[in-house]
Amino acid sequence: MILQAILILGGTGLVFAIFIAAANKKLKVWEDPRIDVVSAMLPQANCGACGLPGCRAFAEKAVGGEIQPSKCTVSNAERIGEIAHFLGVDAGQAVKRVARLACAGGSNVAMQRAEYRGLNTCEAATAVAGGGKGCAWGCLGFADCERACTFGAISMTAEGLPVVDVEKCTACNDCVVACPKQLFSLQVLDHALFVQCKNLVHGDGVLEQCTVACTTCGKCALDAAPGLISVASGVAVINYDKIAEAEESATERCPTGAILWLRGAQFARVPALSSSEAA
Amino acid sequence: MTAIHVDAAPDATEPIVPGAPPPQPLWLDFWRGIAEDNPVMIQMLGLCPSMAVSNSLENGIGMSAAVIFVLVCSSLLVSLLRKVIPGEVRLASYILIIATFVTISDLVMQAYFPALSKTLGPFVPLIVVNCIILGRAEAFAGKVKPVRAVADAFGMGVGFTLALCTIAAFREVVGNGTLLNHPLFGPNYEPWNFMIMPPGGFLTMGLMFLVMGWWGERQKSKRAEVTP
Amino acid sequence: MAFFGFAHGVHPPEEKGLTSGLPIRRMPYPDELILPLRQHAGKPAKLCVKVGDYVERGDPVGQADGYMSVPIHASAAGTVSAIDLWPHPDGSYVQSVHIKVDTYALQAARPRLVPQWEGLTVEQVIKAVQEAGVVGLGGAAFPTHVKLAPPKDYAVHTLIINGAECEPYLTSDHRTMVEFPERVHFGCRVMMHTLGVTKAVIGVEKNKPDAIEALERTKPKDLDITILPLTVKYPQGAEKMLIHAVTGVEVPSGKLPVTVGVVVQNVGSLAAIAEVFDTGLPLIERIVTVTGHGLKRPANLIVPVGTKLKDLLAYCDGVTPNAREVINGGPMMGMSVSNLEAPVLKGTTGIVVLTDEEVRADTVYPCIHCGRCLEACPVFLNPSWLGDLARVKRYQDMADEHLADCMLCGSCSYVCPSNIPLSQLFQASKVALRRIQTAGAA
Amino acid sequence: MTAPNLIVTASPHLKDKDTTPRIMWTVAASLVPVILTSAFFFGISALLVITAATAGALLTERAVGRPNALKDGSAVITGLLLGLSLPPGIALWMAFLGGAFGIGFGKVIWGGLGQNGFNPALIGRAFLQTAFPVAITTWPKPGGNFFALKGDLFAFPFMHPSSDAVTQATPLGLFKFEKQLTPIVDMVLGTTGGSVGETSAVVILLCGAYLAWKGYLNWRSPVSILLTVFVLGFVLHLINPAKAPDALFQLFSGGLMLGAVYMATDMVTVPTTNKGRWVFGIGTGAIVVVIRVYGGLPEGVMYAILIMNAFTPLINRATQPAVFGTRTLKQKEAK
């Protein structure tokens, strides 16, 4: 009886092992096993900040040596080091960038021309006469960006402005895409000079719309290295190619605070700090 | 494409097995199966037996015992043989090993616990295909040393038991008014038959997930309170 | 009399009685006119004056910037007092020319700026139409000369004239047809000649019997013009619906009407062409219906382009105390205006002032999947599902569900018992989709 | 001129006057004649059962639903319809539990109004049917003193009700198990055993017609269900009269009227396209007949509607009309 059982199962095993061996020879698709490993080491946020359609695609490229591990902006330095070590490659260097908001017009300083009624999203409000906000360029404060940020880096102040937590921000670009007013841009964290206004109306008339707007008075441009700041377009524009020449003095005579010397989080100089900022 | 220049060769002592779990203290291997990688509640594996035999606690216990037995034995063996088994026939070999232990437990159960064996019916042989066991063999036991494999298997087994027995106890108490066949609420209790039928199984499982979800939400809001 | 129509659609209350019996009157010149350089679909005009210049009525203040553009002309004689960013009815700020109207000028007829039509070649007509700054007056303000020169690979066989005016409240097209039917026919003649078609159909909703009668009465004997009564249903005037009602053909999704051999023009546009060739002046004024229960004296007015809404409303004796919302256009498709400094544009069909009680309710309920929106949508979309997708921002899926075919007619929002702002969601989604696509491409 | 204090809103700026609460409350109100008819036949028991079920539904919606969810009136409908679908002698605690279950697991968990995939009232009933199969198939006799209780209504919660009331099998049960036919007149008028709302087909039809005229229910589903049941019933009766009762009997027996008029029209859980509603109705009708004739249960309306509820998303997918201009586009491409 035991022999019979041995024969049956052994035979079955044999037959199918032969099948599999044959199929294996003919059909095997080779895939670098390190892709799985690297993929498992990635955060699996599939955020796309690296410019690839997901973490697995990143792993494929990383294993292929086509992208540096540090291009994953979400992983911390330690993890990136591990991946680089595993693949035996240079981690590459990442400059810390964060999302910056080109508007400081909270509800306390910016004028609201008409009452908006409808969906509470910036996207929808933009379609309705610009949401009724006095400034056609400014932040509507319905927090589309906050919802878009998968890393919880954005929180809204009591005045309805989004504050980016520079620690949490991974420069994934989601908020940049989400904001219908295109107010966010990714900036190098160490670049301190920043203009937080986009209103193109010239002159002091703009203050009717918002008291922290850029009036194009040109004082910043005068106080800065030549060619660093220009005000011709209706708002102060910084030429970041010359950012090395920037100094804090350029911001000191700004009558409204539209241009500022930023260290860390934005809105450090906005007088009425929201509770979340203060903490 | 650019070739990779390798300066830092991987650690020579333990060859890197693709997808191998990172080294960990042993108790964590054990604990994972009970908590954060609970096979039923988190990984959602082995659901069929969790539903099918969980209409009474007795069944749940019997099933759990069989699963632990098979899980531990096969993990041990798979781990021992991990260097012998060629990758191409990995699955087939694992299944052979598992099926052997399952058949053993089935036969033993038929011989010594005939009544239980009858109520569990085809779900004992079906342990073979319980996704947990193969999953563990594939994801863990086949890649680590035997001690870790057994710790992990045992943890998974206990995790499965906890989940299954909780579900089973709940279903039996509400659906039949009894626990391990002892009446709990007196003779006039109107049992909710619903609970011991298929929809009740899904519902109970759903309730467990709801409780977990509620707990998770609570934790989240608590954390939010601490760091405003 | 047989009526022609389309499937689905809605029946909002018409409220046309406020102005449909009022003859068209001319509004006097205000003190200041605002001429935004972007008034039409396509490229904005190029500024060609500077502050301090004196302009005569009909002088260009902006030149056409390429083929998909038309010039902007001064609607009154006066001095260019400023050139700056100024509120536009759509809520944005646009570079605009301010003209301080010369109160002593005669504002009289001048030597022809636009040549006589008779004897012009097709190319000359098209050039004249562009130089006269004519755009579609049906609302979209699409440059008319472009429509007059369809690509040669399509054979245009029919000119369809849109006299449906399906928007509630608005009566400017209605009054045009009643009071100036000859102009409509003359415009039709110009267009038919230019397009080289022998057949024209004027579609008029059957709730305007006087307009149908006037058009029939003045119909030229030598042209094949049919006046087609249409079912009264919103959005009967939408181009694709109209073509379907008239020809029974569905314009292919994502394609222009020329692909089925028709060109659609609004009656107002025809009258404007007629006027332009008649008077020799470019398009500097238009007929606007100013109406609504929030307005003291509704009227159909000939308004100089560039008149501030503020001045327009004041001319109509102002608004009632409970007026809360001012709409540029009809109440179905028109946009709320947030700033009454914004001017009347070439494409402004009407201004509707709504009272407190009429402002759309705020409470939104969840979609109950009643299917009313599906039955309302004239292009057979599933607004309920699209709305759900929009709420969770699945824009790509929306595009796959033919979001591009949505013409934002608002029928779905109109019927939705849960008051879900569907068309607003779709409008925002279209914008978002475009933004995401450009971000993805970059 | 005084500048108005402007509001900006999205277009369209006009809105049809029907709102969701208005529809819901009207439907709830239209159930009043049905409830009164039940009270006429089953006395105070009917009212008590309906009240208990509605209380279960409302309290649950209040406790775990969205804030203000009670205002939209949909939970009231759920409660009333559940009550109407129960036997008049069922213990009140069970009716209450059914209402709570229906709203809790049939609606709130899904996201509340409009999101649920299955009819909450029927989920509540199906739960009761599975949980307490005996209690829910014990049918008291109609008639008698208005204030007489038709069963152990006040059984202690969670305890076994003692059923000592006079029962009478339903016409469908009588046919299925005893092969006895009930005269159609009795069923049309409602003098037979059955659940609270199974009493008078005529009243339900009239209320439904009113709602259909108001546009609050889409006539396609009820009409297609009734037609399908009639035609299939007719054919099967011709084939095997011993097994299948005649078509009129099928139409007027059981919960078919209530189900077709009030439950297969719950817009939330039936297809949104008109074509889909026909498919839904035909499917429901067919399953009703199949269960009644070949199934183990005498009545299948509840299960038929639930099963078709499950198919609703698939039906929606399949019956979406072609977007304007896509057909011509395809033709063009084909050329």
Place this chain on the structure above:
Amino acid sequence: MISNLAWIFFSTLLINNFTLAMFLGLCPFFGVTRSVDTGWRLGAANTFVLVITSISAWALNTYVLVSAPYLRTIAFIVVIASMVQIVEMVIKKTLPTLFRELGIYLPLITTNCAILGLALFQTTRKYTLLEGIVFAIGAGLGLTLALSLMASIRERMDVADVPALARRMGLVMIIASCLSMAFMGFAGMGSG
């Protein structure tokens, strides 16, 4: 004969639906029902494997296992697993996109209770080869039905405002509960 086959088919499809009434194949039922397309494709793959299984089991029962019935479980599973592994390799080679989509579930089809369950039930019910195949098709279509229904409902729930605590798996289980409750309507079919 025909009516017997028809009965096997319909009872397996609807009344004793593997997933909704017999608790077989729940892992893919919960794991791979995010979109209808994947759902029904997996169902189709499953049906295919079930038919292979049925034939293999029948052959084993008639030719190999007559004298050693206790080897049934192990023999079935080895044969089925090998067959599926071969099929898997073929798909990986020829249809890589399909392979990607069904991911880890392809090998898991082998270790899906429905497969072995089918083989065991077929044995205890002593089905002939033809009956077995019909049984397998019924079971496979039943799985496909359950998968598609679940997936279609989940697609709709993806856009719903589901309470946070139910979002992960809670609601999915409740949907399963409702589905299985609805299909109880077919219970007792054929008995009355």
Place this chain on the structure above:
Amino acid sequence: MSGHEHSHGAPEAAVVDAGSSSVRLIATLAMFGALAGGILAFTYQKTLPPIRKFAGERVEVAVREVLGSPAKLDTLFLVGDKLSKTPPPGADPLEAVKVFIGFDASGAPIGVAVEEKAPGFSSDVVLMVGFNPQTSALTGFKVLAQTETPGLGDKIIKDSSFARQFPGKLVTPLKGDKSATSDPSTVQTITGATITSKAVIKVINKAVETWKPRLDAYAKEGGK
């Protein structure tokens, strides 16, 4: 993908499965199979006796119950269409179709017990039916297998008052009724489980119908 090429040069090649030789692969699987077969056959041999013992006991317990604790039991096997004291050649006595005859202490026959089944609500209801072949009076029945709905169909086991009605009833044939009756060949069905109740009645009628003639014939031939 290009990963394939470079991996050969890299030291990680050790990681990569070099591709086992087919022989090794085949040998492993065959050996595993043989080993498993051996182990299982061994286990089977060890567990077979208790399994068979239990199966036999289960039937015996049921028989004793339906016949009211007989002092002695005889087993007859169905061979062809006849009853005989020996099982058909080659058949497993456990699996063979058989009938049990019970005798009281005085050696007088009490009745016979047979296994029979019929479809219930969900699937077959399998009963051990005990009856007196001379009078067609029932001695009792016991449910051997059923998958009826808990709470409804399974009342045929749980509701003792249902089973209590049966002893003494005359199978001429047996009928069911919804209301209580004193008719000697009618039993009251369970409310809410009519179908299962009727299935029990069906099984009993079938048992008596098929087995009574055989037993009669056997008795006529003098019990050989």
